Amino acid sequence: MSNSFEHLLSKRALGMRKNVIREILKVVSQPGMVSLAGGIPAPETFPIEDLYRINETVLDRYGAAALQYDLTEGFAPFREALAGYLANKSISADAESLLVFNGSQSVLDTLGKILITPGDIIALESPSYLGAISAFSSYSPDYVSIETDDDGIVPQSLERALDQQPVKFLYLVTTFQNPTGRTLSAERRKEVAEIIKTRNALVIEDDPYGDLRFRGQPAPALQTFAPENVVYVSTLSKIFAPGLRLGFCVAPPLIREWLYRAKQGADLHSNTYAQALATEYICGGFIERQVPKIIELYRPRQEAMLAALESHLPRDYRWTKPEGGMFIWVEGPPGVDAEQIYWRAVERKVAFVPGKYFYIEPDDGLPTMRLNFTRVDEATIEAAIATLGRVIRHNGG
Ligand SMILES: Cc1ncc(COP(=O)(O)O)c(C=O)c1O
Incomplete structure (x- = not known):
């Protein structure tokens, strides 16, 4: 007997999108994976x-x-x-x-x-x-x-x-x-x-x-x-x-x-x-003391990522240099497919989010990547970006 209730689902439910990032990020919990993928706070910031x-x-x-x-x-x-x-x-x-x-x-x-x-x-x-x-x-x-x-x-x-x-x-x-x-x-x-x-x-x-x-x-x-x-x-x-x-x-x-x-x-x-x-x-008054502490944790991580991108990414790559927040956005030259880079990086234990998922049009943003810098320390960020740089060069990007 089939117990599929699909015919009962509302039109609204059928319009709901599955979070594609969740799917692609299933690998992130693998042991030894360095994740530049999520957008979540560092647990050390919780008071x-x-x-x-x-x-x-x-x-x-x-x-x-x-x-x-x-x-x-x-x-x-x-x-x-x-x-x-x-x-x-x-x-x-x-x-x-x-x-x-x-x-x-x-x-x-x-x-x-x-x-x-x-x-x-x-x-x-x-x-x-x-x-x-x-x-x-x-x-x-x-x-x-x-x-x-x-x-x-x-x-x-x-x-x-x-x-x-x-x-x-x-x-x-x-x-x-x-x-x-x-x-x-x-x-x-x-x-x-x-x-x-x-x-x-x-x-x-x-x-x-x-x-x-x-x-x-x-x-x-x-x-x-x-x-x-x-x-x-x-x-x-x-x-x-x-x-x-x-x-x-x-x-x-x-x-x-x-x-x-x-x-x-x-x-x-x-x-x-x-x-x-x-x-x-x-x-x-806890918030007044805590927010500067969070900033002091994240700022050097972001600086480490910006410096590592400068050292390891090819000249024709561009990235944002935000004055805060949790993300850096990297854009490769036309023709690069960041999802291919993603799978090769994952083999070398570095994960990020291919940027195309943040666009409405299916062909937009193929050479883009979102990198999060809040979850891992500076040395790990430097090593992860060095790996990403090697993957990109090997990929012909
Ligand atoms: C732009 C933006 N809006 C909203 C949220 C959701 O935040 P929350 O539901 O935890 O308040 C996030 C979480 O990452 C976000 O990046």
Whole structure:
């Protein structure tokens, strides 16, 4: 008897994409593999010692309230703490305008749920964060790609896209983008804000990496230039602990109302205890001490990777030199197939992500690679890039 229930699956489920990176990265857990592939924090950055104290404070201060059902919009002390934290970054948000979610991934999914009718057009910078593409794709949109260069999306390309078709929203990672590490320049932020304001367009600004700045001056969030047109999305995953699943957003009032309704139906509210821990992490001053420590761990790793790329990659390869974040984006000359390089590198125990997976068009990005520098130490990075260099030369790239 067949027990396949495929015929029961909804049209929506059939539109969901499998995460192709997960498939290709199955090899990463092999013993001895050096992974430059993931996008996850180094475990040394988790404030485990501090958490013993934070735990006690949470139980003393909030008691049963930290374990109880709570508001859909999020634990009130956490929203207050977040509003203060965001004010220091001049992001316009008060506790009432914030909504807390189970990671920023859940914000992206819920935005897809309330905004996308199948066939709607979503604008994405090219390349774009794969997790956002997976979240939105469940709701069956079509995509239009916006050109990018070293300063982020090209404003003229955005104008053309918005003028040629009805675009539901534009999704952007404005600072230290995943996958390229690029940052939308301060000038461009103003230009993009003008473009979206004059067309009354909606932008989702996803900002998980902005706090991981190793050098240079931060640019204000796009949201500060166009608060009525931007949903600002961020997370504590890269500056506290991703396992706590704490993401949040600040949205224009109508979008906020519908996000609220959708979240109420989906999960009632996010984990109260995790929000209470994060409240004390912020209000107890732990975050101010921890973020510089994270930066001090990552900065030399990134410098080691940049230096190793300079020493070991052929002259006709280019790469980004981000001022922070977790990724470097490498681009080989036309004709190179980074997936072939990937399989040969894996044989020599080095893994990365071929960049083509971050594009909507199947033939785009073939010679590109995303390299993560946060998980391994400097000496291992130097050795891994030396291996990659040898593989590339051997590959004829
Ligand atoms: C650009 C971007 N957005 C969102 C996320 C999801 O983060 P989380 O759901 O842990 O908040 C990530 C994770 O790597 C990311 O790179």
